[in-house]
Amino acid sequence: MKMSRLYMLLIMLLALCVGCGNAAGTQSSTADTAQEMVIHTFDADSAYNNVARQVAFGYRIPGTDAHKATAQWLAEEMARYGAEVIRQEATVTAYDGTALPMCNIIAQFAPEKSNRILLAAHWDSRPYADYDSDVAARMQPIDGANDGASGVGVLLEVARHIGAQEPLLGVDIILFDAEDYGAPEWVDGDTSDTWALGSQYWSTHPHKPGYRARYGILLDMVGAAGVGFYREYFSERYASHIVDKVWNCAAELGYDGLFVNQQGGAITDDHLNIIRAGIPAIDIIQHDPTSHTGFFAQWHTRNDDMEHIDRSMLDVVGQVIMTVIYSEK
Secondary structure (H helix, E strand, O other), X not given: OEEOOHHHHHHHHHHHHHHHXXXXXXXXXXXXXXXXXOOOOOOHHHHHHHHHHHHHHOOXXXXXXXXXXXXXXXXXXXXXXXXXXXXXXXXXXXXXXXXXXXXXXXXXEOOOOOOEEEEEEEOOOOOOOOOOOOHHHOOOOOOOHHHHHHHHHHHHHHHHHHHHOOOOOEEEEEEEOOOOOOOOOOOOOOOHHXXXXXXXXXXXXXXXXXXXXXXXXXXXXXOEOOOOEEEOHHHHHHHHHHHHHHHHHHHHOOOOOOEEEEEOOOEEOXXXXXXXXXXXXXXEEEOOOOOOOOOOOOOOOOOOOHHHEOHHHHHHHHHHHHHHHHHOO
């Protein structure tokens, strides 16, 4: 993902207005903000181990052996938790013309239910450390412990809970591929459409014809210590009632210091393609307003590794997500 520049916003907004229809304009209801909370425990150690396991496979770059092995493990884990798993495989084209074999992993819980929630994260890792302090290392890949693996680690643990006790609504967990193969910083011009290739593909090739969900929540970069979550611009613009739902839940749980009730940046990320598919969606993504990138200090560097993953941050996000989905009726 990348922080969108201001001059790009109007172009993207026009495209989104065409694509999202009435779903993105859904109005907030009393149930969104005043529903009875059902609090579930979350195992942060398990989520942390899920992150570490992904990193241990190696660089999860499309086309590599580590990428294939990780995809197999993720699909097997979701199936082990009782999900019906679809491996959505296709070839997408990177910014430089490289053909990328990608695999979106879609885990369906209670697929017979028509009333559904979509949870998502991306599982690939970046091939370039294009913000590394060592200029000579910027063509090297990164572990992607926070940028990708952290959100997946949380959702795997959420999936384990769902497998043991289903919420009232059906849940789909989509692990998108090829999110982080976007053009590196040294490529000139508007490169927004080079990111989130897996969700771009899914938005025009849904895993089920006419697929609908009540809303979507994307987790991206949720494990760095001390970096909070702000109300991302496009989330606020197209699904403010879902932002309200999640941020209010976090406040009720005592995490309003981390779920900051202020607008953050505009992020080119997988949630935009969920919105384009007609589903209101938000991005829970760490934002540091003091950073020149807007992200955590190790973003797109070789230091995005397990040393900088904080169990307590995974715990906070996991508790919030679990409470939201188990409180739905």
